[in-house]
Structures are given as C-alpha cells and as structure tokens.
Amino acid sequence: MSNSFKRNKKLAIPFLVPSLLVYIIFFIYPALSGLFYSFFDYKGFSRDKTFIGISNFVEALSDKIFWSALVINLKIMFFGGLFIFLLAFVFLIIFQCIGHFKGTIRALLFLPNIISPVAICILWGFVFNQNFGLLNNILTSMGLENLIVPWLDPEHIMGSLIFVIVWTYVGFYFVILLSGVSKIPDSVYESAILEGASPIQTFFKITVPMIWDVFTVAVVYWLITSLKMFELPFSFTGFKPRMEIWNLPIYIYMLGFGRNDAIYRIGYAAAIAVFLSIIVMIFVQISRKLMSRESIEY
Amino acid sequence: MKRKLTIVLLFVIAIAFAFPLAAGGSSESDEEALEFWCYWDKGHPNDLWMRQIIDDFEKETGIKVNYSNPGANILLSVAPAIVDGNAPDLIDGHCIEMIASLGNDGLLLPLEDLYSGTTWDGSGTFESQFIEGTTTQGMYDGERWFVPYCAHTSCFHYNKAEFEKRGWEIPETWDDFIAMCDELVAEGIAPIGLDNTPLYNAYWFYWFMERICGTGAFWELATDPTGAAWDNPDVLRAAQMVADVSKYFINGWMGNVWPAGQIAWAQGSAIFHLDGSYIANELFDKVDEDFEFGAFPFPAIEGGKGDPASKEISVMGFAVPKDAKHPDLAKKFIQFALQPKYQISMMETYYPTTLVGLDDEIPDYIKDVYAIITSDGPVHMMYDGLQSRGEWWSTVFYPVDNDLIYGNITPEEFVSRLKADTVAYLNK
Known part of the structure; x- marks a missing residue:
C-alpha cells in the first residue's frame, strides 16, 4: 500500500465522520432503542417500563391482526411488484421502439412520485367514489354499467389500493431500469439489428440480461419499500385506515400511537417492528439468492 | 494540514450540534412564557379562534x-416531551384521548383549585359556569384534570327543511324512526x-x-373477564338491531x-345521518342554501332498560401536564379563555x-345539538368510555363489529365471537 493511499484514507475520515454521526444518531441509536423497548411493557408517556423478556414477541405470534397485516404486506409486495415490473418492462419495450417524446413520456410516468401520497389518495378517492367518481362515470358512459362496483368496499378495496400503488410506483422503477438500459452500448443493438433480430428478441436477449444487475437492485428496493409502505395505505381510507388494509406498518402505528382510540403499547409495537425488520431481511436475502447471475461486462 | 482539518471538523460538528440546541433549547427570555401546544392545525377555524384569545x-x-400547532396528533409530540422533561405548560384536545394516554397514569395536573376559584371577571365561581356533566370526565384519584x-354529542342529523316539507315530527321511539325509514324506502x-x-x-x-341495556352495560361487556355479561339476551337483541338497521343504509x-x-x-x-355534533362544522x-341543520337524540327503544333521556x-x-414549568400561567390562561x-x-x-x-x-x-347537551337526563361518555380501552376497542371489538354490520356474520355469531375474543383478551 503506498503512502499516498494511506494519507488519502486518513484524509477521508474527517469527511466521513459527520455523516457517520448523523447515521448513528438518527438510525443506529433509534433502531437499537426500538430493539431495547421491544423487551418491555412500555406506554411511551413516562419513563416507567416493565421488563417482560420475549413476551411481546410470543404475543405477536398468536396475534390474529399481526398475521392478517402480514398477509396484506405480502399481497402488496407480490401483486404490486408483479404489475409494477411487468408494466415497467412493457414501457421499456415501447420506449425502445419509439423515436419521439421520450422525455415527455419519462416525465409523465415519473410524475406520481413527486406528488404527496396523501394527495394521491385524495385524488383516487374521488376517482373511485361510487356516486360521483370518474371511474364509474366513464364505465356508465361506455355502457359498461355491469362493471360498476363500490371500488372501496371491503371486497374491492385491496385491488383498488394495489392499483394506486402500481400507478404511483411504476414510473420510478421504469426510470431505474431505463438507467440500466442507457449504459448498454449502441454497438450491441446495432449488431443485433444487423443480425436481423426483432425488437422483442433484442429486448429479451440483450436488454434484460444486460440490465439484470439493475433489475435485481430494483427488486430488492421494491421488497423493502412494499414491506414498510405506510403513507399510501394509511391515507387511502380517510382519517382512519380501514382494517381491511392494515399492513404491518399501520398496525405498528396503531399499537404505538394511533388516533381517536389509540392503544399506546410502544413495547409491543417495537416488537412487531423488529419482526418486520427480520421479514424484510429474509425477503431481501431470498430475492438476492434467486436473482443472482453472473454479471455481464461490456 | 492535519491541524487545519481537525479545526474544520470540530467547527462543522459544533455548528451541527449548535443549531438544534439553539432551536429547541430554553433561553432566559422565554422563562416566563406560557408554552401552549394546540390540537388544532394551523389555519383551522378553531386555531384562528385560539390565536385571538x-x-x-x-x-x-x-x-x-409560545403557541405551536402539533395538530390532531398532539399526543405524539407530548409523549416524548414529557419523557425528556420538556413538557409543555398547556395542551388541549379530546378528553377521551387524554384519559387513555396521560390521565389514567396521573400525568396531568389536578385543576380543582381552578374550579373552586372565580371566573376571569370574578362574577362567580369558575365551576358554576359549566353545563352539568361536562367537567367530570377527566378525573384521577377523585380530582379533575380537564x-x-x-361539548359534543352523537345524534341523528337531518335537514329541517326536508322534515317541514314532509310534515314530519322528531321520532320519539325507534319504531317511529323505522316507520319513517320504511316510508322513504317505499x-x-x-x-x-x-x-x-x-x-x-x-x-x-x-x-x-x-338504549336497550343502559349506561355502563357496554363497558361491562368489555371488562368482564368471565364473559358472562355477553350471555344477557338484550346484548343479542342489540346486535340483531344492528343487523336490521343496516338494510336502511344508503346503497353501496x-x-x-x-x-x-x-x-x-x-x-x-x-x-x-348518525354522527357527532361537529358535523355542521365539517359540512x-x-x-345547499336552504339546508337547515337539525338534530335529534337516538330514539328510545321499546322495552329498553336504558334511560331514554340519557345523553352522550x-x-x-x-x-x-404534571411536569409543566409554568402551571400557574396555564391555569390563568384557561380561566381567561373560558370567558363567555x-x-x-x-x-x-x-x-x-x-x-x-x-x-x-x-x-x-347548533341549536338542536345544544338542546340535547343541556337536556335533562343522565350523562354518559361516547361509546360508554370504551375508547379509553383502546386495545380492546380497536383490535377485539372493531373487527367483529365490522363483520356484523357488513352482514358477514349473524348476530348470534357476533355475540359468541366477541364473548370468546374478550375473554381471551382479558385473560392473556
């Protein structure tokens, strides 16, 4: 190791310390505090707390709402992810085939990501409203009255929520995948065209394999995002989230803080948050294993 | 070079820590200021009203x-402040939410001395100016902290112009009310x-x-560890009436x-529309211009043991907060704010x-809701006070109640499920 490298390493330390401090204060410390409180019966309004060992974790395993909330999480993760990546790839194909308006299309697809989730929920609340909502009015004007349903009733609300999640996130993942595509040299595509490959063949034989590492990162990011998703489901049914769409983050919020009829069990909420972290880690590891491929270099 | 870097680093760290301290720390100048954290969001009509006071x-x-607006989630801000020893001097909000969070643990200051004192203009005792039953909901160890x-009540709301058009009177009994509903359905x-x-x-x-079982019966259902309270046939009757009334709900x-x-x-x-008396504020x-807000109490039910005059x-x-630094200023402000x-x-x-x-x-x-609030009759809390038992209310009662009102289960299943779930919850 050269002296200049050692000197540069030392030089890096003072630049890293501020961000490390921020990371420790705002992430490591709260995370460890959460783990600490998960072993206590703690309400959060005073320093009084009772050590109860792993009781909170044992309770969670027999808690019906914990399991139903986890199922909601998994539905959002699987179905939301399936449609998001399916559509993102469809948009990629279209994007590669068209010559004009690429910037406009990219901006339009990304637009929902810069809108507040609460605003998105209000917007879609109006669209889905069964009495004066845009969706049912469109169906009526098209003579499709038989398709009209209360989109936000207990039977349909999950599908409506997943639709809104897909609408919100597809542009973001499309842009991530597009960033991978932009790194593929044009010469590769030119060779393929000279060899007579169709756009579909080019997409599956060149684009997908060559952006696989970006796709893997995007999937991992989606797993994390979907499992800890809070704002959209929370705001989707007005001032108080309906139980049909309580996922684990909402349940944690309700247990710890809530509104109107709050529970104030910070310790138990922390235990479920620990479970959620473990679940996230498990899914991330599984996805990384399943999606690992040899990277293609060009 | 090394020394320069160290100085720069120390400077950056010092600045980083100085900002939050400057923003959140106390200073000499605000020592005698009243720290008031308000429930109302900035810009809400009640926030503007509070600012005027x-x-x-x-x-x-x-x-x-020093006035700030944590808003409807005020208790989320108050909790860490109390734990850190920086409790505000004064907070406001729903009494029931404070009971569950702070009141039941004795974390709020008794205000009996304020009640026994005078009004701001000294014309009478502070206590005597309140409507009966409004001051005793927030209590700890026999002392009031709220x-x-x-005041609000839940009741049926209607458009008076519509009643006039139909020549209707306020329904006295549930049967009268259902007769009106049947007329509308027809x-x-x-x-x-x-x-x-x-x-x-x-x-x-x-x-x-x-109305069927009386005040306290719902509370008993939630707190009886044996579950025997659920065996009362009147409970099944109440559940049956929920199932029956749901057929009069608006389509979809x-x-x-x-x-x-x-x-x-x-x-x-x-x-x-059955709702709280804040409905006029929201709507x-x-x-329309010719809409006239009207309200009537939940009608009496034939054979019911509950006092038909009982009002929420x-x-x-x-x-x-008990640890407020300026409790006397807070009491003075309350006395001032409660002027007619x-x-x-x-x-x-x-x-x-x-x-x-x-x-x-x-x-x-709000004439009708005020009439309900000031009418003769015993007072009970909203939901019989069960919101203060938030865990049972949210995680045991809500799911089964929703299933009943959605028509997913029968009244019999409602009673048996809630009995089993309540016993399991209270004995865990």
Whole structure:
C-alpha cells in the first residue's frame, strides 16, 4: 500500500465522520432503542417500563391482526411488484421502439412520485367514489354499467389500493431500469439489428440480461419499500385506515400511537417492528439468492 | 494540514450540534412564557379562534404565549416531551384521548383549585359556569384534570327543511324512526347516509346497547373477564338491531370513504345521518342554501332498560401536564379563555359551548345539538368510555363489529365471537 493511499484514507475520515454521526444518531441509536423497548411493557408517556423478556414477541405470534397485516404486506409486495415490473418492462419495450417524446413520456410516468401520497389518495378517492367518481362515470358512459362496483368496499378495496400503488410506483422503477438500459452500448443493438433480430428478441436477449444487475437492485428496493409502505395505505381510507388494509406498518402505528382510540403499547409495537425488520431481511436475502447471475461486462 | 482539518471538523460538528440546541433549547427570555401546544392545525377555524384569545391574553396580562400547532396528533409530540422533561405548560384536545394516554397514569395536573376559584371577571365561581356533566370526565384519584371548552354529542342529523316539507315530527321511539325509514324506502329514497369507518360503524351497537341495556352495560361487556355479561339476551337483541338497521343504509355505503358518505347525505342523497355534533362544522360549505341543520337524540327503544333521556357528552378542552414549568400561567390562561365572549365566538365555528347562560347566543345550526347537551337526563361518555380501552376497542371489538354490520356474520355469531375474543383478551 503506498503512502499516498494511506494519507488519502486518513484524509477521508474527517469527511466521513459527520455523516457517520448523523447515521448513528438518527438510525443506529433509534433502531437499537426500538430493539431495547421491544423487551418491555412500555406506554411511551413516562419513563416507567416493565421488563417482560420475549413476551411481546410470543404475543405477536398468536396475534390474529399481526398475521392478517402480514398477509396484506405480502399481497402488496407480490401483486404490486408483479404489475409494477411487468408494466415497467412493457414501457421499456415501447420506449425502445419509439423515436419521439421520450422525455415527455419519462416525465409523465415519473410524475406520481413527486406528488404527496396523501394527495394521491385524495385524488383516487374521488376517482373511485361510487356516486360521483370518474371511474364509474366513464364505465356508465361506455355502457359498461355491469362493471360498476363500490371500488372501496371491503371486497374491492385491496385491488383498488394495489392499483394506486402500481400507478404511483411504476414510473420510478421504469426510470431505474431505463438507467440500466442507457449504459448498454449502441454497438450491441446495432449488431443485433444487423443480425436481423426483432425488437422483442433484442429486448429479451440483450436488454434484460444486460440490465439484470439493475433489475435485481430494483427488486430488492421494491421488497423493502412494499414491506414498510405506510403513507399510501394509511391515507387511502380517510382519517382512519380501514382494517381491511392494515399492513404491518399501520398496525405498528396503531399499537404505538394511533388516533381517536389509540392503544399506546410502544413495547409491543417495537416488537412487531423488529419482526418486520427480520421479514424484510429474509425477503431481501431470498430475492438476492434467486436473482443472482453472473454479471455481464461490456 | 492535519491541524487545519481537525479545526474544520470540530467547527462543522459544533455548528451541527449548535443549531438544534439553539432551536429547541430554553433561553432566559422565554422563562416566563406560557408554552401552549394546540390540537388544532394551523389555519383551522378553531386555531384562528385560539390565536385571538392568545392575542387578547398577551395584551391584557403581558404574559407571552409560545403557541405551536402539533395538530390532531398532539399526543405524539407530548409523549416524548414529557419523557425528556420538556413538557409543555398547556395542551388541549379530546378528553377521551387524554384519559387513555396521560390521565389514567396521573400525568396531568389536578385543576380543582381552578374550579373552586372565580371566573376571569370574578362574577362567580369558575365551576358554576359549566353545563352539568361536562367537567367530570377527566378525573384521577377523585380530582379533575380537564377543563372543557366545547361539548359534543352523537345524534341523528337531518335537514329541517326536508322534515317541514314532509310534515314530519322528531321520532320519539325507534319504531317511529323505522316507520319513517320504511316510508322513504317505499319512495326509493335512501334513509341513512354514512361513511364506512370502524369508528362510525361502532355508533350503532353502542347506541342500541345504551338504549336497550343502559349506561355502563357496554363497558361491562368489555371488562368482564368471565364473559358472562355477553350471555344477557338484550346484548343479542342489540346486535340483531344492528343487523336490521343496516338494510336502511344508503346503497353501496361500504365503499364510502370519509367524508364521501356524509357529503352525500348533506347533498340530499339520504335523509338521516348518525354522527357527532361537529358535523355542521365539517359540512357547512357543502350544503345547499336552504339546508337547515337539525338534530335529534337516538330514539328510545321499546322495552329498553336504558334511560331514554340519557345523553352522550364528549368534551374537548384544556389540560396541564404534571411536569409543566409554568402551571400557574396555564391555569390563568384557561380561566381567561373560558370567558363567555370567547365561547360565543367559538360557536361561530359550529362547536357547541360548555357554558351555561348562553342560550340566547346559540346559532341556529347548533341549536338542536345544544338542546340535547343541556337536556335533562343522565350523562354518559361516547361509546360508554370504551375508547379509553383502546386495545380492546380497536383490535377485539372493531373487527367483529365490522363483520356484523357488513352482514358477514349473524348476530348470534357476533355475540359468541366477541364473548370468546374478550375473554381471551382479558385473560392473556
């Protein structure tokens, strides 16, 4: 190791310390505090707390709402992810085939990501409203009255929520995948065209394999995002989230803080948050294993 | 070079830590200021009302008020502040939420000395100015820690113009009410408009229990570890009535996300709406010009053991954290804010007063709810006070109550499931 490298390493330390401090204060410390409180019966309004060992974790395993909330999480993760990546790839194909308006299309697809989730929920609340909502009015004007349903009733609300999640996130993942595509040299595509490959063949034989590492990162990011998703489901049914769409983050919020009829069990909420972290880690590891491929270099 | 870097680093760290300290730390100048954290979001009519009181208070007393708006989630801000020893001097909000969070643990200051003192102008005792039953909901060890500035009740709301048009009178009994609903159904009009929210869905079983079994019976269901209270046939009758009344709900109500259902009612899609008395505040700008807010209490039920005159009162108001640094300033402000002139201006925001003697000042749109609140009869808390048992209420009762009102289970299944779940919950 050269002296200049050692000197540069030392030089890096003072630049890293501020961000490390921020990371420790705002992430490591709260995370460890959460783990600490998960072993206590703690309400959060005073320093009084009772050590109860792993009781909170044992309770969670027999808690019906914990399991139903986890199922909601998994539905959002699987179905939301399936449609998001399916559509993102469809948009990629279209994007590669068209010559004009690429910037406009990219901006339009990304637009929902810069809108507040609460605003998105209000917007879609109006669209889905069964009495004066845009969706049912469109169906009526098209003579499709038989398709009209209360989109936000207990039977349909999950599908409506997943639709809104897909609408919100597809542009973001499309842009991530597009960033991978932009790194593929044009010469590769030119060779393929000279060899007579169709756009579909080019997409599956060149684009997908060559952006696989970006796709893997995007999937991992989606797993994390979907499992800890809070704002959209929370705001989707007005001032108080309906139980049909309580996922684990909402349940944690309700247990710890809530509104109107709050529970104030910070310790138990922390235990479920620990479970959620473990679940996230498990899914991330599984996805990384399943999606690992040899990277293609060009 | 190394020394320079160290100096730069120390400077950066010092700046980084100095900012939050400067922002959040106390200084000499605010030592005598009242720290008031308010429930109302910035810009809400009640926030503007509160700001007017603060302005007047500061001018009249020379006491500075540091006013901030954590908003409806105020308790999320108050909790860490109390734990860190930085409790505000004064907070406000729903009494029931404070009972569950702070009141039951004795974390709020008793205000009996304030009640036994005088009104701001010294014309009478502070206590004597309140409507009966509004001051005793927030108590710990026999002492009151809450001072209410507005009172609410849940009741049926309707458009008086519609009643006049039909020549209807206020229904005295449930049978009268159902007869009106049947008439509407025959005309193809939806009788009851509502939003699908667990909180509002729970109104029905709660009110049927109140009228059929009486005050305290619902509370007993939630707190009886043996589950025997659920075996009372009247409980099944209340559940059956929930199942029966749901057929009068507006078509597709289960898809109504708040406030869609109440707006639909306000715009004439349904005739009755069971809700809190804050409804006029939420809907005043969504009704037609000829709409006249009317309200009547939940009707008496034949054979019911509950007092038909029993009325619900839920209160919003002030409380002082036990660790407040300036409790005397807080009490002084409360005394100041509870002057009749401020109650009159509060009623302009459609919120009913907690003070007596203002009958001539009550605006038309809250006259009926004020009449309910001040009527003769025993007082009970909203949902029989069960919101203070938040875990049972949210995780045991809500799911089964929703299933009943959705028609997913029979009244018999409702009773047996809740009995089993309650016993399991209370004995875990």
